[in-house]
Amino acid sequence: MERLNENLKTEFSIAASALRKRLKERPDRENLRDLIEKSGLGRFKRSRRMTNDELKSLSEKGGIVGVDGSTNSTAGSFPYVITVQQSLAKSTAVQEEIYYSRVLCPLFMQEDMDEAEYLELTKSSLASLEAMAAIEAVEKLKPAVILVDGSLVRLKIEAKSLWGDLKKAAIDKGILLVGVVEGITTKIISAALKESLPEAMKGACDWELLFGALDVGEGLEVVPTGLKEGFRTVFMRTSLDPKPIGIDLLEEQYEYMEQVENLVFTLTPQDGRGIPLWLDLVDKKVKISDALLEGLLKAYLGEDFSEFLTPKRAKRSP
Amino acid sequence: MQVVGLTTPQEVFVASRERKFRINEILVIEDPHQGSLIGEVVEANSYNRFIPLSINHDFVDARVIESLERLGYSISEDEINIARVKLRNEASFPVTTGAKAHLPEFSEVKDLLVRSTPQEGLALGEIKNTEETADTMDENLKGLFYVYTKGEKKKTKNVPFLLDLKSFQQYPHIGIFGGSGSGKSYGLRVIMEELMLKEIPAIILDPHYEMDFSTKEEGLEGTPDFKSAFKKFQIGEDIGVEFLALGKRDLLDLLSAVKPLTEAMSSAVEILHRRGDTLLSFSSRLELLAEALELGRIRIEKILQQDMEPQEREKYKKMKELLEEYPNIPLVSVQGIAWRLRRLQASGLFNHNIKPVKEALLQGKLAVIQGPIWLLQVFSTYLLANLYRARRDYKDGELKGNAKGEYFPPFVIATDEAHNFAPKGYDAPSKGIITEIAQEGRKYGVFLVLATQRPTLLDETVTAQLNTKIIFRTVRGHDIATITEETDIGAEEAKRLPYLPSGDAFVSSPLFGRTVAIRVRLPYTKSPHTLNPFDEIKNYRQKAEERLLDLLETHLPIYETNLLKVIQALNAEAPDLKLEVRTLKESLETLVKSGKLQKTDTPFGAMYHHQ
Numbered sequence: 001m002e003r004l005n006e007n008l009k010t011e012f013s014i015a016a017s018a019l020r021k022r023l024k025e026r027p028d029r030e031n032l033r034d035l036i037e038k039s040g041l042g043r044f045k046r047s048r049r050m051t052n053d054e055l056k057s058l059s060e061k062g063g064i065v066g067v068d069g070s071t072n073s074t075a076g077s078f079p080y081v082i083t084v085q086q087s088l089a090k091s092t093a094v095q096e097e098i099y100y101s102r103v104l105c106p107l108f109m110q111e112d113m114d115e116a117e118y119l120e121l122t123k124s125s126l127a128s129l130e131a132m133a134a135i136e137a138v139e140k141l142k143p144a145v146i147l148v149d150g151s152l153v154r155l156k157i158e159a160k161s162l163w164g165d166l167k168k169a170a171i172d173k174g175i176l177l178v179g180v181v182e183g184i185t186t187k188i189i190s191a192a193l194k195e196s197l198p199e200a201m202k203g204a205c206d207w208e209l210l211f212g213a214l215d216v217g218e219g220l221e222v223v224p225t226g227l228k229e230g231f232r233t234v235f236m237r238t239s240l241d242p243k244p245i246g247i248d249l250l251e252e253q254y255e256y257m258e259q260v261e262n263l264v265f266t267l268t269p270q271d272g273r274g275i276p277l278w279l280d281l282v283d284k285k286v287k288i289s290d291a292l293l294e295g296l297l298k299a300y301l302g303e304d305f306s307e308f309l310t311p312k313r314a315k316r317s318p
Numbered sequence: 319m320q321v322v323g324l325t326t327p328q329e330v331f332v333a334s335r336e337r338k339f340r341i342n343e344i345l346v347i348e349d350p351h352q353g354s355l356i357g358e359v360v361e362a363n364s365y366n367r368f369i370p371l372s373i374n375h376d377f378v379d380a381r382v383i384e385s386l387e388r389l390g391y392s393i394s395e396d397e398i399n400i401a402r403v404k405l406r407n408e409a410s411f412p413v414t415t416g417a418k419a420h421l422p423e424f425s426e427v428k429d430l431l432v433r434s435t436p437q438e439g440l441a442l443g444e445i446k447n448t449e450e451t452a453d454t455m456d457e458n459l460k461g462l463f464y465v466y467t468k469g470e471k472k473k474t475k476n477v478p479f480l481l482d483l484k485s486f487q488q489y490p491h492i493g494i495f496g497g498s499g500s501g502k503s504y505g506l507r508v509i510m511e512e513l514m515l516k517e518i519p520a521i522i523l524d525p526h527y528e529m530d531f532s533t534k535e536e537g538l539e540g541t542p543d544f545k546s547a548f549k550k551f552q553i554g555e556d557i558g559v560e561f562l563a564l565g566k567r568d569l570l571d572l573l574s575a576v577k578p579l580t581e582a583m584s585s586a587v588e589i590l591h592r593r594g595d596t597l598l599s600f601s602s603r604l605e606l607l608a609e610a611l612e613l614g615r616i617r618i619e620k621i622l623q624q625d626m627e628p629q630e631r632e633k634y635k636k637m638k639e640l641l642e643e644y645p646n647i648p649l650v651s652v653q654g655i656a657w658r659l660r661r662l663q664a665s666g667l668f669n670h671n672i673k674p675v676k677e678a679l680l681q682g683k684l685a686v687i688q689g690p691i692w693l694l695q696v697f698s699t700y701l702l703a704n705l706y707r708a709r710r711d712y713k714d715g716e717l718k719g720n721a722k723g724e725y726f727p728p729f730v731i732a733t734d735e736a737h738n739f740a741p742k743g744y745d746a747p748s749k750g751i752i753t754e755i756a757q758e759g760r761k762y763g764v765f766l767v768l769a770t771q772r773p774t775l776l777d778e779t780v781t782a783q784l785n786t787k788i789i790f791r792t793v794r795g796h797d798i799a800t801i802t803e804e805t806d807i808g809a810e811e812a813k814r815l816p817y818l819p820s821g822d823a824f825v826s827s828p829l830f831g832r833t834v835a836i837r838v839r840l841p842y843t844k845s846p847h848t849l850n851p852f853d854e855i856k857n858y859r860q861k862a863e864e865r866l867l868d869l870l871e872t873h874l875p876i877y878e879t880n881l882l883k884v885i886q887a888l889n890a891e892a893p894d895l896k897l898e899v900r901t902l903k904e905s906l907e908t909l910v911k912s913g914k915l916q917k918t919d920t921p922f923g924a925m926y927h928h929q
């Protein structure tokens with residue numbers, strides 16, 4: 001091993017021991033479940049795999065649609081960047097696929113913006129592409145369920161103008177709108193249990209607290225609060241992976257919670273990272289990879305101009 | 319369809335979204351710099367681009383994929399098909415990635431696939447996976463025969479595999495290899511049918527008694543009639559050897575075929591057999607000598623001093639002479655030889671000759687030679703040597719400008735179980751002549767078609783001379799090794815050998831310069847006994863049961879207490895059944911079990927009666 005700078009070593013070991021201490025302070029499984037149950041924060045429930053008949057009837061009602069988006073930008077320094085985005089809605093039952101795409105470049109924006117604003121813009125742009133794909137899926141693919149990669153709250157916030165249309169369309173057509181969240185960022189549990197948690201855990205994310213606390217197929221349905229108002233949320237361990245995922249559903253469609261849980265559980269591979277295989281497939285299909293981005297640049301901008309947008313640093317091998 | 323990924327001058331990958339590839343399919347690759355390149359699919363894969371085969375090295379939960387399918391997803395929808403394609407001729411430099419590829423029109427690959435015409439070639443079967451190319455084929459090549467696939471007899475839709483007759487001049491001999499049930503007999507049958515259609519004189523040695531061509535396969539249209547195109551000969555019944563024409567070597571072979579000769583016996587035969595011997599002269603010499611050896615010289619001389627009929631005297635005088643002539647031959651040897659000779663005689667072997675076979679060949683027919691394998695081996699030695707000599711003498715005469723010799727045509731010799739006729743590592747009577755024909759037959763137009771389950775057991779000199787090899791399913795590692803050594807079959811094909819379905823084969827022939835995957839056509843005729851052994855048992859049982867039921871008819875109802883009387887009656891009607899109380903009772907129970915009879919308990923014991 002290379003000789004490490006002594007100072008760096010010390011700094012790192014301090015951080016590591018703090019982290020270890022925090023992990024040790026996590027309430028153990030039984031303890032946590034107890035706390036949650038007593039606090040009235042939510043309830044634990046188990047889901048099961050759907051039967052063939054259930055799946056068949058879902059298929060007869062139009063199958064399911066997965067919605068996901070992808071964004072990728074060239075590595076240049078702002079504002080010399082191009083951002084390519086696309087969204088896809090894909091049904092298990094209908095061959096037609098719905099794509100929306102958009103290309104952004106801060107150099108040609110009407111109003112001046114800084115890098116942070118541009119980042120916000122790309123986020124909401126992507127969310128709107130996803131919402132557009134979902135809305136068109138409601139009209140054209142007429143599925144029984146739409147699984148969105150990511151939380152519904154995110155769509156509501158980032159694609160404000162389209163969210164209302166999407167929600168209305170889904171409710172009118174009786175199509176269940178479901179958000180599947182792989183990286184949970186909420187802190188619902190720690191917020192609710194503040195008093196009873198050890199100091200280090202006070203601001204912990206939901207996933208950290210629930211890590212390993214659920215059995216495979218088990219979920220924790222939490223009572224809606226704050227931001228999540230208008231939605232129902234359940235944290236669920238859908239695979240052997242101890243890290244739970246989140247499932248969002250519209251308040252208006254709450255009565256279908258159990259079926260939705262079962263569906264997500266059924267479509268998730270045991271050995272996977274917890275999200276339904278169908279979303280995995282849509283993700284792969286929609287993905288704008290670096291290679292694709294580079295190909296687009298080379299093909300449409302030409303080698304010489306691409307150089308402009310790809311700084312030397314990015315080309316250096318890792 | 320286009321070339322993807324890393325390419326080499328020998329091999330490329332071709333991908334297609336729409337079409338699944340099949341092994342052995344021929345593709346044309348349009349390289350923008352090198353022009354059209356022709357290649358053959360050696361490996362075909364399909365996969366869904368988006369569903370990973372594994373997550374963390376484990377296979378994806380099959381349940382999940384099944385669930386998706388139930389939700390209407392067809393896993394083949396996002397499928398991509400990839401073929402590994404080996405180029406026929408090495409390209410000058412690696413093929414351009416992205417080059418388009420297409421399935422060939424017939425004209426693009428004609429020379430690669432068809433090396434003859436239906437008139438001049440033996441139509442052995444179809445070249446696998448050539449449907450699309452066959453669409454653009456000349457009409458006269460289409461639908462030449464039937465194939466049997468997936469339980470159906472259908473006119474071929476592929477390009478035919480034609481083995482050109484003229485090419486025999488250059489590549490005279492054919493080997494047919496394959497494990498049990500792989501399709502060798504069908505293949506031999508097809509070759510024989512083709513030879514008959516072309517009126518090529520041929521002989522087939524048939525140890526399995528399966529080469530009869532009079533029963534037509536059902537459900538085929540326009541089947542030729544072979545009844546007058548072949549002749550069946552049973553050794554000892556229709557044909558045999560002329561004792562007078564036997565050389566010492568032939569005789570030794572014949573005798574040892576019955577049972578191997580001891581060294582003493584062999585030398586005794588050498589001494590005792592004389593030029594010009596008839597069966598009678600030779601066998602009476604043996605018998606007389608045996609008797610003389612038993613009596614001994616002293617007793618014979620004593621007898622000769624007595625008074626007796628002149629004929630008798632003659633006999634004893636002969637004995638004395640024989641003893642003087644052959645003083646050193648042991649009695650057991652003479653007895654052993656005499657015993658063997660009597661067995662040969664009893665088989666009828668010496669009552670006939672091979673003239674009928676010669677005639678059949680002269681008429682351009684197929685001669686089917688049947689007999690038990692031990693007899694077939696020695697007889698074929700004699701037969702083949704004779705026929706070969708006849709042909710050679712004629713041909714040599716012609717060469718010397720002496721065309722007066724008796725005409726004898728070129729001909730084909732075929733046999734199954736060839737490793738018995740020319741075994742590796744030890745001697746067999748027929749090995750010499752087969753080796754000779756393998757090495758020199760080409761000059762005289764005498765060709766071999768040798769089939770065997772065990773190529774490893776076939777004499778190497780012979781194997782090396784088999785130019786065209788038809789290789790069916792082979793499972794044994796040893797045999798696969800022999801085959802890869804002896805043919806131009808590649809590693810890819812060798813790997814597939816254990817999995818070929820019956821009737822599929824690889825043909826390795828210098829004429830084609832590559833291994834061709836074929837499906838042997840459905841023969842027009844079928845063997846008299848193609849019943850599968852289990853059907854055979856079932857049939858037999860059924861027949862026996864029906865017969866018994868017939869016989870029982872008049873005796874029904876039958877009381878258990880009265881079986882003896884029934885048996886007496888039955889045994890009088892059908893003595894061959896040899897019924898006893900026990901066996902009859904068992905049979906009755908079986909009939910009850912199969913529902914043909916009913917059993918009811920009565921005050922007089924059980925009663926068997928109709929339903």
Ligand SMILES: Nc1ncnc2c1ncn2[C@@H]1O[C@H](COP(=O)(O)OP(=O)(O)OP(=O)(O)O)[C@@H](O)[C@H]1O
Nearest residue numbers: 466497498499500501502503504820821838839840
């Ligand atoms: N060309 C063919 N077309 C259709 N079916 C075939 C073909 N060849 C073989 N079969 C099927 O396979 C079976 C076995 O074939 P065959 O009798 O030719 O095997 P074999 O190689 O001679 O076996 P064995 O060495 O045991 O004699 C046949 O009875 C037939 O059902």
Ligand SMILES: [Mg+2]
Nearest residue numbers: 502503504734
């Ligand atoms: Mg056979």
